[in-house]
Amino acid sequence: xxxxxxxxxxxxxxxxxxxxxxxxxxxxxxxxxxxxxxxxxxxxxxxxxxxxxxxxxxxxxxxxxxxxxxxxxxxxxxxxxxxxxxxxxxxxxxxxxxxxxxxxxxxxxxxxxxxxxxxxxxxxxxxxxxxxxxxxxxxxxxxxxxxxxxxxxxxxxxxxxxxxxxxxxxxxxxxxxxxxxxxxxxxxxxxxxxxxxxxxxxxxx
Amino acid sequence: xxxxxxxxxxxxxxxxxxxxxxxxxxxxxxxxxxxxxxxxxxxxxxxxxxxxxxxxxxxxxxxxxxxxxxxxxxxxxxxxxxxxxxxxxxxxxxxxxxxxxxxxxxxxxxxxxxxxxxxxxxxxxxxxxxxxxxxxxxxxxxxxxxxxxxxxxxxxxxxxxxxxxxxxxxxxxxxxxxxxxxxxxxxxxxxxxxxxxxxxxxxxxxxxxxxxxxxxxxxxxxxxxxxxxxxxxxxxxxxxxxxxxxxxxxxxxxxxxxxxxxxxxxxxxxxxxxxxxxxxxxxxxxxxxxxxxxxx
Amino acid sequence: xxxxxxxxxxxxxxxxxxxxxxxxxxxxxxxxxxxxxxxxxxxxxxxxxxxxxxxxxxxxxxxxxxxxxxxxxxxxxxxxxxxxxxxxxxxxxxxxxxxxxxxxxxxxxxxxxxxxxxxxxxxxxxxxxxxxxxxxxxxxxxxxxxxxxxxxxxxxxxxxxxxxxxxxxxxxxxxxxxxxxxxxxxxxxxxxxxxxxxxxxxxxxxxxxxxxxxxxxxxxxxxxxxxxxxxxxxxxxxxxxxxxxxxxxxxxxxxxxxxxxxxxxxxxxxxxxxxxxxxxxxxxxxxxxxxxxxxxxxxxxxxxxxxxxxxx
Numbered sequence: 140x141x142x143x144x145x146x147x148x149x150x151x152x153x154x155x156x157x158x159x160x161x162x163x164x165x166x167x168x169x170x171x172x173x174x175x176x177x178x179x180x181x182x183x184x185x186x187x188x189x190x191x192x193x194x195x196x197x198x199x200x201x202x203x204x205x206x207x208x209x210x211x212x213x214x215x216x217x218x219x220x221x222x223x224x225x226x227x228x229x230x231x232x233x234x235x236x237x238x239x240x241x242x243x244x245x246x247x248x249x250x251x252x253x254x255x256x257x258x259x260x261x262x263x264x265x266x267x268x269x270x271x272x273x274x275x276x277x278x279x280x281x282x283x284x285x286x287x288x289x290x291x292x293x294x295x296x297x298x299x300x301x302x303x304x305x306x307x308x309x310x311x312x313x314x315x316x317x318x319x320x321x322x323x324x325x326x327x328x329x330x331x332x333x334x335x336x337x338x339x340x341x342x343x344x
Numbered sequence: 345x346x347x348x349x350x351x352x353x354x355x356x357x358x359x360x361x362x363x364x365x366x367x368x369x370x371x372x373x374x375x376x377x378x379x380x381x382x383x384x385x386x387x388x389x390x391x392x393x394x395x396x397x398x399x400x401x402x403x404x405x406x407x408x409x410x411x412x413x414x415x416x417x418x419x420x421x422x423x424x425x426x427x428x429x430x431x432x433x434x435x436x437x438x439x440x441x442x443x444x445x446x447x448x449x450x451x452x453x454x455x456x457x458x459x460x461x462x463x464x465x466x467x468x469x470x471x472x473x474x475x476x477x478x479x480x481x482x483x484x485x486x487x488x489x490x491x492x493x494x495x496x497x498x499x500x501x502x503x504x505x506x507x508x509x510x511x512x513x514x515x516x517x518x519x520x521x522x523x524x525x526x527x528x529x530x531x532x533x534x535x536x537x538x539x540x541x542x543x544x545x546x547x548x549x550x551x552x553x554x555x556x557x558x559x560x561x562x563x564x565x566x567x568x569x570x571x572x573x574x575x576x577x578x579x580x581x582x583x584x585x586x587x588x589x590x591x592x593x594x595x596x597x598x599x600x601x602x603x604x605x606x607x608x609x610x611x612x613x614x615x616x617x618x619x620x621x622x623x624x625x626x627x628x629x630x631x632x633x634x635x636x637x638x639x640x
Numbered sequence: 641x642x643x644x645x646x647x648x649x650x651x652x653x654x655x656x657x658x659x660x661x662x663x664x665x666x667x668x669x670x671x672x673x674x675x676x677x678x679x680x681x682x683x684x685x686x687x688x689x690x691x692x693x694x695x696x697x698x699x700x701x702x703x704x705x706x707x708x709x710x711x712x713x714x715x716x717x718x719x720x721x722x723x724x725x726x727x728x729x730x731x732x733x734x735x736x737x738x739x740x741x742x743x744x745x746x747x748x749x750x751x752x753x754x755x756x757x758x759x760x761x762x763x764x765x766x767x768x769x770x771x772x773x774x775x776x777x778x779x780x781x782x783x784x785x786x787x788x789x790x791x792x793x794x795x796x797x798x799x800x801x802x803x804x805x806x807x808x809x810x811x812x813x814x815x816x817x818x819x820x821x822x823x824x825x826x827x828x829x830x831x832x833x834x835x836x837x838x839x840x841x842x843x844x845x846x847x848x849x850x851x852x853x854x855x856x857x858x859x860x861x862x863x864x865x866x867x868x869x870x871x872x873x874x875x876x877x878x879x880x881x882x883x884x885x886x887x888x889x890x891x892x893x894x895x896x897x898x899x900x901x902x903x904x905x906x907x908x909x910x911x912x913x914x915x916x917x918x919x920x921x922x923x924x925x926x927x928x929x930x931x932x933x934x935x936x937x938x939x940x941x942x943x944x945x946x947x948x949x950x951x952x
Contacts, residue, residue, distance in 0.1 A: 164929055165785055168873055172781030175534045201358075206351050213358055215841060219834040220362040224369045227830055231377035234384060238529065245880055248833050249873040251785050295535060314535035316779065317940030324926075324933025331925040362834070370830045414706060421706045442707050482704070504735060507774075507947070533947075615733075619708050626707070 146271040153275020160283030160323075161330050165252040169243045170287055171319035177300050180288035182236045183243060184281025186225050188274070190247050193221045195261040195273035202262050214257045215248075222248045252276060287322055389498055392515035392524040393488055404491045408640045409459065411484045412623070413469065415439060417477045422447055424479065425627060426459070426469065427638055435459065436636065437469065444626040446634050485620065487640045494518045494640055499620050500528075503612030506605045507531045510540070510612065520554035520621045525613065537605035544575040545606075548596050549613060554621065556593045557614055562607045567597045668753045671740070676731040679740065679755050686721030691744070693717055698726060703737040703754070710738075763894045768949075770898025776874050777906035778936070778943040783874030787906065788932050797911035798904070803847075805900025808878055811836075811843040812896035815879035816889060823883075836879040874903055909939060 157163060160170050166187075173179045194217050198205070205213050226244050229237040237244065247253070256276050261269040292298055295314025297305035312318055395401050411426040424439045435454050439447040452472055458464045462481065469479050486498035500513040511529035516522055527541045539545055544567070552560065573579050574587035598606040631638060670682040679700070683692075691697065693715045700710045711729040718724070732738065737756040744751065776782045790800045815836050823829055851859040878899050882892045913935050922931055 164788070167784040167788070168781050171784060204354065206347075206354050208347070209351055209355055212355070212841065215837055216358055216362050216834070219837050220365050223366050223830060223833050226833065227366075227369050227373040227377075231373035231380060234377075234380055241531075242877060242880055242884075245833055246782070246873040246877060248837050249876050311535055315944075316533055316535075316781075317937055317944055319781065320933050320937030320940055324930045324937065327933065328923075328925045328930035331930065335925060366831065366834070414704070423707045440707075442709075444707070619705065622708060 146267070149268060149271040150275040150278065153272065153277070153279040154282055155279075157276075158279045158283055159252045159276055160280060160287075161327055163252065163255075164327075165255065166250045166280065167323065168246065170284060170323055173240055173243055174284055174287040174291055174319055174322070175295070175314050176292045177285055177288040178236070179239060180284030180286075181281065182229075182233070183240055184277070184284050186229065186240075186244055187247055187250065187253075187280045188277025189225050190218060190221045191253050191256065191277040191280075192270060192273035193224075194218050194253060194257060195269040196266060197221075198257050198261040199264065199266045199269035205262070210258075210262070211254075214254055217257075218250075218253055219248050252280065287319070287326065290322055290326070291318065388513055388526050388528070389486065389515075392498060392513065392526055393496055394523070402490070405495075406489055406639075408487045408489070408638075409484055410487065411459075411465065412482045413479045414482050415473070415477060415479045423482075423623075426452070426465070427636075429638065436638075437472070438627075438630065438636065440626060440630055444629065446630045449634065449636060485624075488515075489640050492639075496523055497620070497624070499616060501612065501616040503608060503615070505530055505532055505608045506537045506602070507533070510605075510609060512609070512613065512616075514549075514613065514616070516617060516620065520557075520617060522549045522552045522557065522613070522617070525549045527609075532602070532605050536599070536602040539599045539602060540605055540609055543577065544572055545599060545609075547575045547577075548591075549610075551588045551592055553592060554617070557617055560610055560614055561595045562598045562603060562610055563595045564598050564603055566600070667751050671753055671755045673732065673734045673738075673755060673757065674725060676734065677728050679726045679728070679732070679738065681724050681726075681740070681753065681755075683722045683724070687717065687724070689717050689721070692721075692724050695726075697743040699741040700726065700728070701739055702733065703739050706739070763890055766891055767894040767898040767901075770895050771902045771905065772943065772946045773949055775902040775906060775943050775946075776877065776899050777903060778940040779947070780877070782877050783872055783903060786872055786874070787903075787910065787936075788929060791907050791910035791932075792914050794908065794911045794915065797907035801900070801904025801907045804872075804874070804903050805897070807840070807843050807847060808875055808900040808903075809893065809896045810847070811840045811875060812878045812882060812892050813889075814839045814843065816882055816887070816892045819879070819883050829883075832880065832883055836876055839879070840875050874899070906939070910936065 153159075159165050160167065169183055173183065194214075197217050198214065222245065225247075229240075229244060256272060260272050264272070289299065291313045292300075293305070294310045295308065295312070295318070297303060297308045313322065389407075390396075390399075390401065408428050410428075413424045413426065415422045415424045420442075422439050422441045424437055427436045427438060428434075429436045429451065435452045436449055437452050438449045441447050450472070452469070454465065454468050458468060466479070466481055473479055483500065487494060488496045488498065496518070497516045498513065499516060500511070502509050502511045504510075508531045509529070510527065510532075512525060512527055514522060514525045525546045527546065530538070530540065532538045532540060567575070570579075571587055571591060574584050577584060579587075596606060596610045630636075667684055668681050669684050672680050674680045695712045695715050698712055698715065700712060701708055702710075710732070712726050713729050714727045716725050716727070726740070734757060737754055739752060739754050742751045742753075770776070774780055777784070777787050786800070791797050818835055818839065819832075823831060823835065848859075878896050881887075882895060885891075887895060910932075914932070917931060917935070926934075
């Protein structure tokens with residue numbers, strides 16, 4: 140990975156071309172489980188962003204001091220520490236949002252995306268780049284969660300962020316627990332279709 | 345060998361650092377957590393009593409906490425209540441046997457702060473009762489008074505829902521009709537059982553008289569449109585009251601696709617209020633017969 | 641504290657192993673709920689009809705509410721004089737333990753017995769609940785990364801499921817011990833995440849080493865999956881749920897078994913569909929993950945049918 144990447148490129152890459160939910164297909168559990176409202180997406184997105192950025196920066200700072208043979212345990216310990224911190228903070232200051240997310244905040248510790256970014260990026264790159272990469276990945280996750288939450292909340296309860304916008308409930312199905320799978324699957328197919336369509340029109344020109 | 349030593353040292357150092365971060369965070373957040381929980385509880389209580397956030401609470405209103413314990417000594421069990429006595433830090437521990445007969449009452453000195461903390465309070469009582477007697481905390485009720493007259497009770501409870509437990513808090517008038525219901529915790533399915541936390545469901549319980557609540561059932565029918573509007577507070581206040589009057593003796597309308605959750609809530613509320621009503625009547629009788637003066 | 645826990649554990653074990661020896665000595669041999677309105681009890685010897693059918697001799701209450709007496713409408717003695725069934729006015733909450741106090745013909749003597757649902761049935765209920773009703777993949781949405789990654793072939797799915805179950809059971813039991821004997825007594829509850837993830841990693845490492853030495857053939861077929869297990873939310877979720885619900889040892893064991901079995905079931909079902917999907921004609925945009933998600937969604941809807949199922 141080249142070092143001359145600008146911060147903007149690093150951030151947009153996380154949101155678009157390497158979106159953790161739709162492109163890398165990692166950390167799908169919350170994307171299906173608690174994406175019933177936009178608010179849930181934002182809250183969990185913030186938690187993941189926090190953990191990702193802090194872990195990336197921590198590992199990047201100490202990258203020369205980490206013995207290669209205990210790399211993975213050190214990553215796990217770092218992530219677990221920051222997850223504990225965000226868990227305590229959310230439980231203390233936002234008890235209602237925390238109750239809605241339930242067990243998923245604690246499960247950030249097992250998110251493949253965070254470990255993967257530490258292994259692939261933060262342990263090689265300087266602190267500044269790791270920071271922006273962490274922001275990009277965290278935002279990418281948050282945007283993905285919000286997009287799914289937007290569709291499910293709008294179609295399922297006719298509201299956005301809890302405000303009634305449609306005045307009726309188009310399809311209750313979308314807010315039901317199992318609909319998460321369908322929404323994610325359909326959105327993935329939609330993005331694939333855009334890509335295929337884009338390539339085809341480019342090829343014709 | 346040298347490798348192992350460096351690995352051990354580095355792991356130890358990183359563990360120490362992690363422990364420091366987590367420990368500091370715990371110290372800073374634990375008091376805030378307690379405070380916020382307390383604030384939330386207070387807010388819910390006042391909302392149930394009809395004082396919305398920001399509303400002025402009159403001076404004459406005061407709240408008294410009563411804690412109920414199940415006391416077991418060797419052979420038999422009895423029920424005990426820890427009651428506030430007067431204005432200062434004195435409490436009264438009143439024991440009543442299972443048939444509702446007065447056993448004894450002893451004063452207990454405890455600061456109000458201590459009484460609020462569950463662990464401290466229980467330890468205090470246990471120390472006062474001695475080794476052979478075991479007191480187990482059962483629940484607590486809150487009595488709201490206005491000018492010395494009881495205006496409402498606040499009670500809580502937990503019962504089995506469709507998935508896991510549903511935790512509720514409600515305000516009950518002195519005649520045991522329901523003043524308000526709040527769902528504190530639940531894990532019902534979103535879109536189905538989770539609708540129990542919506543206003544249109546909770547408001548169905550409002551002003552339901554005790555006699556109607558005793559026999560309340562669940563009907564599987566859609567809520568009539570005009571009633572639904574009233575439940576969502578979308579009509580004028582007089583109309584809301586009119587609808588409440590009209591529907592007060594009727595059954596609870598089931599949430600579409602969540603009859604079991606609805607039934608769980610209505611049965612749970614019914615059971616909590618009925619048990620509570622029985623206990624308060626017994627307690628009042630005992631207090632009156634023994635001429636025990638209480639501030640509520 | 642520690643001693644008391646161990647003692648209660650031993651007592652439960654005793655209770656599980658020898659239910660017959662304990663109850664045989666008392667007057668009442670057998671007691672159970674019969675539907676929502678009835679409690680049935682069997683006496684050791686035939687009872688006097690007038691005494692047994694006198695409802696004023698019975699007091700029944702739920703264990704945690706000793707002051708609230710339940711109203712009995714009738715008591716009926718069976719033809720053999722040993723079976724008595726008590727009818728209640730209101731439906732009983734059979735999830736709670738009920739205490740029945742009975743006055744015999746002599747004025748002073750009183751017999752107490754407790755009626756509750758069978759403990760084994762309750763444990764089995766936890767198992768079934770984790771396996772089907774709250775299936776970790778289809779209704780709790782956990783472990784999806786591994787689920788979609790390894791459900792292409794039936795043989796892989798089976799191996800993966802077995803390894804997961806094994807690791808889940810071992811790590812859940814270890815976590816339970818740590819949680820009960822270290823985290824709770826020393827008020828270190830906030831360290832849950834670190835401790836549990838550490839124990840899971842440790843278990844995986846141990847299973848890896850032991851399997852490599854003891855059964856190399858099995859290791860060769862399972863070894864690949866072990867690496868995947870570490871960073872997986874389905875494993876770490878079990879101890880977290882255990883800690884949340886304050887489960888005891890047996891409940892923890894049943895939950896872990898059920899969760900592992902549920903994961904195995906989900907993987908197997910999904911792989912069976914995946915093998916067929918490879919032969920199907922799927923629109924190009926849906927190939928791969930999108931169609932897998934939609935299939936999983938259909939499974940999830942089917943599993944929704946289990947919810948509300950009550951076992952015992």
